Amino acid sequence: MTDINEAQELVPVAAAVTDESKSDAVEKPEPNLTDTSTDAAASAAITPIDKHWDQTSKKVVVHNVLKFIRPNEISKLTSSWTKDTDIVIVKTKKPPKENWIKVTLETEDMVDQFIKLINEGGDDGNAMKNSRGGNMFAKRALDMDDRDNKKRGRDNDDDEISNGRDAKRAAVVSKVLSNDEVRDAITPLWRKSYEEQLDLKAKEMVNKCSKNIIKEIKKKFRTLEHEARRGNRSSVKQYSWLDTKLAISIEQPVPSPQVYEYRNKVEFTAGYRNVIVETGYANESNGDKKSDETSETPSNIRKIPAAGFLASGWAGGVTSPHCLQNTPDWACSIADILNEYLPTSPLKPYDSKIHRGFFRSFTIRCSLRTREIMVIVVHAPAKGGVGAAEDGSDDFSAVFEEEKTKLVELLTRDVLAVPKRDFPADFVREEIVDGQGCDGLKVTSVFFQEFDGLSQPGPDHPVQHVFGKTCLEEKLGQCTFQISPGAFFQTNTRGAEKLYNIVVERIKEVTTDPKQTLLFDVCCGTGTIGLTCLKEGVVGKLIGLDIAEPAICDAKVNAAKNGFSTGDNTDAVKNHSITRFIASPAEKVLAEEMKSVPKSTPVVAVVDPARDGLHGTVVQTLRKNEKIDRLVYVSCNPTGTLVRDAAMLCGPPTKKYPGRPFRVRIAQPVDMFPLTNHCEMVMTFERMSKEEYKQYHGSTETKSITKSITGIHQLTRILTISIMLMKLLITALAIGAAIGETDSSNLRGRELADTKKVCIYLGRKFGSQTFDVPSEKFRFYISSSRVFPAASGECDPDLVKNLSTEDLRIKKFCRLFKHTLNEYWTVDAISAATDWMLANEFEQGSCTNKNTYGTLHMEHLKEVNQNKFDDLYEELVDLMSNFTYEELVRSALAFFACFLHEAHKIHSFHCSWMLSMHSMIFGMEITPAIEELTDL
Ligand SMILES: C[S@@+](CC[C@H](N)C(=O)[O-])C[C@H]1O[C@@H](n2cnc3c(N)ncnc32)[C@H](O)[C@@H]1O
Structure with a gap:
């Protein structure tokens, strides 16, 4: 974890x-x-x-307005309410799909008058009616947040009204929680006996882990079948184990010793x-x-x-x-x-x-x-x-x-x-x-x-040592480990021993010549799993990979502490040393490292990734390397990313994931976090035999098949892109351009473009806000389906040129945006998004196939802590709602630059193409300021 x-x-x-x-x-x-x-x-x-919220006292919420109102009609509607009165509405806000509108009045004095007007100003002296004849009613917007005078009364109070969940959240702001409430929040299972907790976790693993893995694999077969039908080819038969009763059986969770x-x-x-x-x-x-x-x-x-x-x-x-x-x-x-x-x-x-x-x-x-x-x-x-x-x-x-x-x-x-x-x-x-x-x-x-x-320092973030020892020492099983401030370490010491013992057992089951067997410990942290396996004698050599430099430094020290030699060059493990630890993202080095292993060396692998699971390239490498017959996957996110990764490991071979598939042998939950809903999983995978593979695929030559598929695919891609580039040129010249994002928001963007408004649309919850736009040239909108704002429209190249990094708020915006990208988007999601922008829908100028992009990027989004996400979002919305139009456009450009920058890191071919596309459409030059913003 x-x-x-x-x-x-x-x-x-x-x-x-x-x-x-x-x-x-x-x-x-x-x-x-x-x-x-x-x-x-x-x-x-x-x-x-402090009781003096800055704007809240001037805000009123009108309920029971219709849910669906065109954005350009909101202000028309609200001004019809105050026609022939002295009441001045300075701002309106309506989240899509909510049936209320919040208005900000010019002065506090107008509030009571406005409430009276709505509640009693109808024809018959009753409430005013909505267009379907239902009574509306008005109420003061509620004071919600006591933390931030500047922020108060802008969006938090919206939340309170918009849904019950947030209303409850708002409600606790001014309460002191009881001990039971604190326990309910942080240790939600504390009221249950430990047996009940374990049963609950076991059920969860069946329903949300094993069943979903099977579902995902079956889905992959269906896709293949569909493609085969379209291409007039024979399809792949679904693996029979998928329909057996215990296709993936879940063992009873191993209890925490404490x-x-x-x-x-x-x-x-x-x-x-x-x-x-x-x-x-x-x-x-x-x-x-x-x-x-x-x-x-x-x-x-x-x-x-x-x-x-x-x-x-x-x-x-x-x-x-x-x-x-x-x-x-x-x-x-x-x-x-x-x-x-x-x-x-x-x-x-x-x-x-x-x-x-x-x-x-x-x-x-x-x-x-x-x-x-x-x-x-x-x-x-x-x-x-x-x-x-x-x-x-x-x-x-x-x-x-x-x-x-x-x-x-x-x-x-x-x-x-x-x-x-x-x-x-x-x-x-x-x-x-x-x-x-x-x-x-x-x-x-x-x-x-x-x-x-914005959130928390990463593992490599520098620390200043001010007192005592420079690290902590911990003992697990027969080993001693040094842990530096930035390094990961399992949070339940005795639970970790249980967990590692299970991994040792799973490896022991397959190693016939332990001394010669090499273990790849992917996401090794301080080397705990690999070194435990060495100490227990189930493997003889170890290569550990981890992205965090401090953890790898610890791992090297830990190897020595526990009596194993460490080498730093590629041949180290092969020839002399027992261990080699590499500080690098596994996706960058695993394939190379595996290539350098002599054919005669037996190999096993353990992966223990963070919550966002394995990088696609790592899954690909593990799957492609048929030398690995046994893979032990330790997951702290068994109902999320493990499902995704297991399906990629066990599904039929594809161009992206070639190689004989694995099958889940044992799924062993380990309760590392009693009293909470979290559960660790040790899932053991075994490679399908060549004979079995032949039964389904007719050949054991998985590589050659995939190579040709990949070749054709690349060629098709290049052709498609070239054709699109030409189409795009014509489109851009003729009608400007609309870079589509999500379905609904994209349509909204087009609609807004026609009304010459700019709109901030940040998902259903936060609604939209429209601004008058100084000229047609500035049509623009920003939207988001979930965490990813995107922009569409035309803008003035001068704005790009003048984009300044001096403005703290734009800087903050970029930080927030980058943060959303890093926190919630996986590499695959960004990659899927760029693919989509380039390929399927772009030429149509709007997203007509509602599912394509949504599915593409949604399925790759990291599982997020919804509340963390909400906080971030609120911050974005807050910031944006105060921008002038020009600031908005500049920010949007800056976040485009951020997105491109991130995308470029993964998808250089596509992204360079995207950059040229943007420079064509927006006249967008990647100025030093944009570069600076992307590097924040
Ligand atoms: C759940 S911890 C497991 C650590 C170790 N196996 C243990 O039990 O102590 C996940 C580890 O993955 C590392 N990590 C995250 N992303 C990575 C990547 N792309 N490549 C390699 N390691 C990564 C983190 O630094 C962290 O040490």
Whole structure:
């Protein structure tokens, strides 16, 4: 599981508290969360919730308007309501498919008048009616977010109205969560017995993993059949195992040796804790908390700088970890130290929405076996982050060094105190084999890490070592491992031993000559799996690949620590050394490395990718290399990317994935994360025999077949592209151009182009916004089906030339956009999108086949944490809604440049073609400014 994944697990945001049941279950807060213990230091730092939202007080939401209204008709409609009155509407907002419109009035005085008008201004003195005769009703837009004065009242309140989920999220903003709510959010299975949890996970693996893999493989056969029919060829017979009852049977999950307090790593977010300083909720007495949650916003909530988990989204404040059964004492003890320090510090928690503040997060790792603890303090630049105010109020450099020393001193001076926990009343603590509680534990190393990016620093991001040891040591099985701050390590130590033992067993089953057998450990991290296999004697040689340099440095040290030699050149493993570790994306080096293995060497492979699964090229290489008969896939995303990768490994050979297919032999879930919904899977694949392959495909020569297919395909592609280039030239000259994106938004774009408006369309949820456009030349629109904004239309080449990198907001926009690309788009998705733009639909000027592009890119999108995505999106929308038209166009160009830049990295032929296409259409020159933006 990746660090990001861990973060998702421990920092689940809004979704986790959005169930009806949870919201209904809001109780009067438990003492520890209300924190009436606000000491002097804390009260000094208390930030009262500011009641003065900038625009919200002028906003009204009109409900029961029709869902489908053409964007160009929205302002016509709203002005018809206020005809013959003095009410002035300055802005309207209507998300597509929602039946409400939000209007911003010129002054606050107009609000009551407007509400009265809608609610009583109909012909008969009743409410005004929509065009179908239904009554509309108006309500003040609700105050939602207390974090960000600048942002307030723009979009958050939309969310509250737009759907129940977000309404609930909004509702928790001003509440203090009870311990049960925190547990529900972060350890959702805590109410179930451990047996029930395992059963639930087993069922999930059957329904969402094994069944879906089979479905996906069958789909591939159907596609082949369809193609064969079109090409008048005979089709491939579906593999008979797919229809057997136990095609992929799921074993009962291996339980975690420790159900509680199993985490060896926690990641606290720096933020503010909601604290009740007086007593009671404002309207607690009415007993009806569900009816209008925000109206009961307590006036007595205060915010205190704190470190903890985000149990209810960014806006909900951080919560204390003391009530969580998966979190050990040492983590709570460090939270106590941080929570004593933060309210007194002039260094403020960072606000990721406005990019101001200092402390971002605290990562803590502990080995109970070696009694070591590492703390990594992630912070914004001391001089101020990207959103720093110009008046210098975000410049903390004068106090930074002093505060750093103070914090390190607090963290390291004593053994950790035993924290006061808030476990459920009937909770019985397990005996923890590797040591109980905080007994004698001390922080042994501290790092500071400056980070000014959007989400989390990557594994290679530099750290500053400020105290103690430079790494943490952990023991697993017979091995000892060094772990650097940026390196991945499994978060459940004893669970990891179980996991690795299973991998060892699966390899042992097939190695007849272990000493000669070479293991490829793909995504090896600090070398844990490979070195364990070596130590257990099931293989004799090891090549480990990982993208993270610090992890590979650790792996090399770890090899030596455990008695194995390491070599650095290609022949190292072949001739002299037992191990070789390579810091590189596996997709770049795996094929070459495999090529250099002598024919006589038996090879097995283990892959343990991050949540986004294996790169397509890695799957391709593993599949093509028929020397690998056994492949062990360790997955932390068994219902997502494992399904995709397994289907590519086991499906019929195609031009992209040639080679005899694999078949799933054993699917063994391992519960590494009790109390949560996550489950690890060890899926063992075995290569189909040549004989069996022949039965289905008539020949064992998979390569020659695919080669010819690939050749024809390339030729067809080049021809298609040349023809399209000509067509495009003609189209571009004649009618300008429309670069299509998704179906609905593309149509909308064309429609808007006709109305000479510019539109920001950011998905259904966030709606659209139209601007008057100064000239026809500026027709433009931006859209997104999910996370990918795209632009269409014509624009003035001068705008491109003048694109400046000075504007912080455009810079921020590009950062956000790049972030969406990197976070949510896989290489395959970008590749599919460029393919699509170039091939299927482009010549038609709009997307008529609704499925082509959608399917192409959707199926490759990474599984996302929806809440994280929503946050990002809100930020994008927020930013864009304040742009002038020209800024908008410039940003759109810049994000096109970002997209092209990313696409270019994977798809150089296509992309260079795309660049020329864009320069033709937009007169778009890749100026130094655009280059600078793409490199952000
Ligand atoms: C789930 S961890 C597994 C690490 C190791 N097998 C273990 O159990 O500790 C996934 C690893 O994949 C690495 N990784 C991510 N993308 C990669 C890529 N494209 N090529 C190689 N390694 C990658 C990460 O750095 C991380 O160490």
